[in-house]
Amino acid sequence: MTTESTTxxxxxxxxxxxxxxxxxxxxNIANAGSAGYVPQQVxxxxxxxxxxxxxxxxxxxxxxxxxxxxxYLEPVPGAHLSSTATLDMEVARLSQNTLHxxxxxxxxxxxxxxxxxxxxxxRR
Amino acid sequence: MxxxxxxxxxxxxxxxxxxxxxxxxxxxxxxSSTRAGGALYQPLTxxxxxxxxxxxxxxxxxxxxxxxxxxxxxxxxxEVRATGVPPRLVYEPSHxxxxxxxxxxxxxxxxxxxxxxxxxxxxxxxxxxAAMNAARTMAQRALDIGGTQ
Numbered sequence: 001m002t003t004e005s006t007t008x009x010x011x012x013x014x015x016x017x018x019x020x021x022x023x024x025x026x027x028n029i030a031n032a033g034s035a036g037y038v039p040q041q042v043x044x045x046x047x048x049x050x051x052x053x054x055x056x057x058x059x060x061x062x063x064x065x066x067x068x069x070x071x072y073l074e075p076v077p078g079a080h081l082s083s084t085a086t087l088d089m090e091v092a093r094l095s096q097n098t099l100h101x102x103x104x105x106x107x108x109x110x111x112x113x114x115x116x117x118x119x120x121x122x123r124r
Numbered sequence: 125m126x127x128x129x130x131x132x133x134x135x136x137x138x139x140x141x142x143x144x145x146x147x148x149x150x151x152x153x154x155x156s157s158t159r160a161g162g163a164l165y166q167p168l169t170x171x172x173x174x175x176x177x178x179x180x181x182x183x184x185x186x187x188x189x190x191x192x193x194x195x196x197x198x199x200x201x202x203e204v205r206a207t208g209v210p211p212r213l214v215y216e217p218s219h220x221x222x223x224x225x226x227x228x229x230x231x232x233x234x235x236x237x238x239x240x241x242x243x244x245x246x247x248x249x250x251x252x253x254a255a256m257n258a259a260r261t262m263a264q265r266a267l268d269i270g271g272t273q
Contacts, residue, residue: 027196030137
């Protein structure tokens with residue numbers, strides 16, 4: 001079952017990225033009043049371009065191809081926004097990220113449920 | 125879900141905003157003080173900055189980018205500084221603290237500025253609280269991985 005390892009790897013990476021993104025957003029909110037603070041963001045989805053390309057071409061995703069993908073923090077480019085303008089945007093991003101995290105968790109649970117069905121030979 | 129770091133970051137943000145509220149309240153309370161230990165009361169403002177680990181600069185140089193060792197660590201108050209706004213002079217010859225020309229020096233506190241500071245600090249505090257609640261929700265949902273869904 002080759003889809004198993006890639007799905008689990010992707011979900012693990014995406015959950016790590018969402019967790020790191022929450023830290024970045026929480027830090028941006030905490031530093032809303034700090035002069036000279038540069039907001040942080042997470043670089044993750046940009047690294048998955050090759051995965052989208054191979055899936056669009058109808059090719060299966062190789063598990064080893066995800067080894068180099070690693071979410072990391074980077075400063076928001078061109079960010080010298082006023083603190084009041086960022087606060088509402090950050091809270092909006094926060095709730096979006098929370099929902100995204102929960103949908104990833106749901107996907108992970110569904111995936112394990114499918115595995116469980118296979119282990120039980122289709123029986124309940 | 126690294127909920128301990130997330131909550132520590134949000135808690136540091138709430139502590140800083142609370143300090144801001146305290147200092148603003150101190151300024152407003154002393155708006156009419158004409159003496160403070162011999163000198164005139166100086167309006168204060170809070171300077172905050174990102175909290176950084178000891179080896180932050182070294183880690184940044186060694187790795188070339190922000191690595192897990194240098195994850196966000198929240199915010200801290202670095203200084204409570206006098207704003208340097210000149211005192212407000214009011215002509216009150218009968219006041220015991222009046223100078224030779226009859227002017228009394230009051231601290232240069234603008235009530236409108238202070239009220240705006242209160243509102244901004246309250247909103248920022250609420251945003252930190254929202255972030256903390258989101259972290260709690262995410263950590264609780266993460267406990268349900270592999271549940272019967």
